[in-house]
Amino acid sequence: MRRGLFALLPLLTVFALVNLFGQRPASATASSPTAALKVYAPDRVRGGLLFEARFHIRARQNLEKATLVLHPGWLEGMTVNTIEPAPASETSSNGRLSLELGHLAAGDSFLLFIQFQVNPTNLGHRKQTVELFDGRKKLLHLDRSITIFP
Amino acid sequence: MDIALRAITLYVFVLLVSRVIGRRELSSLSPFDLILLIVLGDAIQQGLTQDDYSVTGALIAVSTIASLQVFTSYLSFRSQRARKVLEGLPIVVIEDGKVIEQNLQRERMTADEISEEMRTQQIASFSEVQWGILETNGSMSFVKKQSS
Numbered sequence: 001m002r003r004g005l006f007a008l009l010p011l012l013t014v015f016a017l018v019n020l021f022g023q024r025p026a027s028a029t030a031s032s033p034t035a036a037l038k039v040y041a042p043d044r045v046r047g048g049l050l051f052e053a054r055f056h057i058r059a060r061q062n063l064e065k066a067t068l069v070l071h072p073g074w075l076e077g078m079t080v081n082t083i084e085p086a087p088a089s090e091t092s093s094n095g096r097l098s099l100e101l102g103h104l105a106a107g108d109s110f111l112l113f114i115q116f117q118v119n120p121t122n123l124g125h126r127k128q129t130v131e132l133f134d135g136r137k138k139l140l141h142l143d144r145s146i147t148i149f150p
Numbered sequence: 151m152d153i154a155l156r157a158i159t160l161y162v163f164v165l166l167v168s169r170v171i172g173r174r175e176l177s178s179l180s181p182f183d184l185i186l187l188i189v190l191g192d193a194i195q196q197g198l199t200q201d202d203y204s205v206t207g208a209l210i211a212v213s214t215i216a217s218l219q220v221f222t223s224y225l226s227f228r229s230q231r232a233r234k235v236l237e238g239l240p241i242v243v244i245e246d247g248k249v250i251e252q253n254l255q256r257e258r259m260t261a262d263e264i265s266e267e268m269r270t271q272q273i274a275s276f277s278e279v280q281w282g283i284l285e286t287n288g289s290m291s292f293v294k295k296q297s298s
Contacts (some may be wrong), residue, residue: 006220012213016154021206024151048203120203149206 021149023049030132030142034061035104037132037140046149047120050081055112055130059104063134066101068112069093071129073146077122081115096131122148153207156198157214164194165222169238237286244282247295257284268292 015021022044029038041053055068068087072095087099101110125147132140179187198211226233241253249261264282267290273279281293 009213009220010217012210013154013157013217016210016214017151019151021210022151046202046204046206048201048207050201117201149204 073126
């Protein structure tokens with residue numbers, strides 16, 4: 001009985017080492033003939049942790065008004081420390097965070113960094129969909145989610 | 151993942167520090183040593199958990215340290231060589247009533263400190279002692295001479 005219980009201790013360490021409890025970043029990508037989007041951010045985190053989400057946009061065609069739209073799951077129970085480079089404008093698009101990045105010529109690359117901290121009371125599993133628009137035209141949709149451990 | 155790696159790194163480092171500092175420093179805590187120990191613990195905690203306020207993080211840190219502690223004690227139990235490295239060996243500081251200066255210097259101890267230890271064990275002089283040994287846990291033990 002005691003040995004069995006003890007076996008659970010190193011098991012927890014092994015699970016942690018294989019990233020079961022976060023916060024190793026993972027990549028998710030979406031692409032179309034117009035643009036490509038890569039999101040690099042952890043999909044498992046714990047309360048209090050500081051982490052970064054990196055959004056890499058590659059324009060394959062001219063984008064007049066590139067706009068990144070984030071699902072509320074990105075912000076729910078999270079503190080946003082900074083967004084760099086600062087978007088041209090921020091607004092709400094049906095409850096989602098819309099970040100206007102401006103003009104991107106064909107072949108241009110845009111890297112956006114958002115620094116987060118998980119609020120200690122935050123807990124659960126949330127959608128973190130990312131969409132890329134050119135003006136009002138949707139170009140890309142990327143599905144991802146995040147799990148927040150207590 | 152990071153918290154388990156930090157726990158492993160800090161455990162190995164603290165183990166190394168405790169071996170380097172020497173057993174006497176660890177067994178005799180003066181008020182200054184005690185404060186230093188608290189500061190050390192606080193510094194380690196900051197490096198270990200950083201901004202992690204989660205219960206999961208605490209569970210990972212505790213289970214990693216506990217696992218390493220059991221692993222090292224098992225290693226000491228199974229291998230004499232490992233025991234020598236992890237815990238050290240007892241050091242003879244008095245032999246047949248004579249203080250072995252070389253061993254005292256190695257542990258940065260003075261004859262006065264040994265006398266103090268002897269007095270706590272109701273031994274008045276070095277001549278009464280057959281063996282005086284500094285144990286691996288930092289305590290001192292004395293074997294009195296057989297009275298003829």
